[in-house]
Amino acid sequence: MDRVAYFYDGQGSSRTTVRLKIDCQMRSIKFQLGQEQKWYRANDLLISPRLGSTPRRIETPDGCILDVPDNEAIDQLINASEIQVPGRWIHRLESKFRYVILSVVITVLFVWLLAGYGIPVLAKHVAFMVPVTANSVLGEDVLVALDKVIFSESQLSINDKQKLTKRFFSVAESMSDGYKFRLVFRRGGKIGANAFALPDGTVILTDELVEKAQTLSEVELVLAHELGHVVNRHSLRQVLQSSTVALLIMAITGDVSSAAALAGALPTLLVESHYSREFEKEADRVAYDYAISRGISPRHFINLLDRLSDTDGDLGFLSTHPSVQDRSQIFSVQ
DSSP, rough: EEEEEEEEOSSSSSSSEEEEEEEETTTTEEEEEEEEEEEEEGGOEEEOOOOSSSSSEEEOTTTTEESSSOOHHHOOOOOOOOOOTTTTHHHHHHHHHHHHHHHHHHHEEEEEEEEIIIIHHHHHHHHSSSSSSHHHHHHHHHHHHHHHHHHHOOOHHHHHHHHHHHHHHHHTTTSOOTTOOEEEEOOOGGGOEEEOTTTTTTEEEEEEHHHSSSSSHHHHHHHHHHHHHHHTHHHHHHOOOOOOHHHHHHHHHOOOHHHHHHHGGGGHHHHHHHHHHHHHHHHHHHHHHHHHTTTTTHHHHHHHHHHHHHHHSSSGGGGGSSOOHHHHTSOOOO
């Protein structure tokens, strides 16, 4: 059977149209090129896999190339010659509508599992590969950035700061070693009553949140919650989860040097985005365990959140945290 084919000599881009004779019985191909007749055994040819209706590419032993639009004729030659062409099963799959639908479903499921479970696991793995000393550098840079655009100097009295700092270090003593914990006070301004934990163990507490609290225990449990974010490395994990490609490279190669560059997104992250529900549960559990270990009623935490929910509006601590109702499940006490 004769078929149209396009011949390339392998030396340039010009092509010549030829009549290709495909002989399935002799398991060969031949064609006339000018005064010369070329003949090749099928087993000596390198035939490309079938991809939809695109022409098949055949490479000959002497470096020539043939593009053949008739895929069916080439398939008959492959079958007759029992040539192993990689990727033939892919064409069979894409030619069946049910397999296409199945592949779409599998792809969507894979992406959902990767985003919901795989990426968070990798982010946690990479975040804990970063030394605590590296986190300390990140924390300083983030605090400088936040002071420039958000915070102003705290107006709390020295006496209030001393009391809160004493409570803070009481919480810090119960946390993991390796961090140089510190508490800083700022006027929150537009973000109002709020608290932020930086990767190096620094916690920023706004005057507005202190003013909303009725007892030191309420603020103490907020501080425990924020330090829960630190020891679980939530800030860095959140940035890594948002930088999927970089995360995969770091997880595979073990190179975490680029994590510092990613941390440039931390100021925006802390102010504008939400921690994941799982992160908040982890931090709440730290605060709850601390309260129980110190004989403090966990209800103090919920009392403060109830008070903030009445006045917080769209800003403040509750805007970047789950609802009071959701958190009451963890802090459910008598």
